[in-house]
Amino acid sequence: QKEVEQNSGPLSVPEGAIASLNCTYSDRGSQSFFWYRQYSGKSPELIMSIYSNGDKEDGRFTAQLNKASQYVSLLIRDSQPSDSATYLCAVDGYGGSQGNLIFGKGTKLSVKP
């Protein structure tokens, strides 16, 4: 059973701080990795995708991938109260771009003003 694990939180950080969200996955063959943000009562929305080892930056967001350690992380710099949401990590389940995306249960982030 392929799994994606996330700390459920809540993770509480002060406004302006760096929030660090982590995710581990079980399938060593996975090649596609995604972070989604879900506000309470809303649908998930895509924030970042990453396919290669290393860092990928997009504005205040940085995704980090380490395939050897089967670890993906998301850093949010200069956290804002509007970043308060649940962050979902998703990993392809068939070791390629097939479409079988497996989601973690999410980490709830709370940014305190």
Next chain:
Amino acid sequence: DARVTQTPRDKVTEMGQEVTMRCQPILGHNTVFWYRQTMMQGLELLAYFRNRAPLDDSGMPKDRFSAEMPDATLATLKIQPSEPRDSAVYFCASGFYGEIAFFGQGTRLTVV
């Protein structure tokens, strides 16, 4: 403003009744997904289609769930008969290959 449209947004039904959920994916996307979200299980993949052909429906209880994509603008998810344990939020999503670009707003299903 491209979006995935789901109907109905909310559905309350009695156990044993048939439920049909509809989804209009974003035109041009080649993959359509159906997910179910609960507090306990999180997001679970039920089925997905590539170019309207079903690729995987192993996440669905086959005896009661069925998913179809009769044309490029419509995907359906049916539950017959419905049971209280089916109560959840059902999301349709579309994208390219293994990337979900957009989720619909979801159908909140309550089976009493």
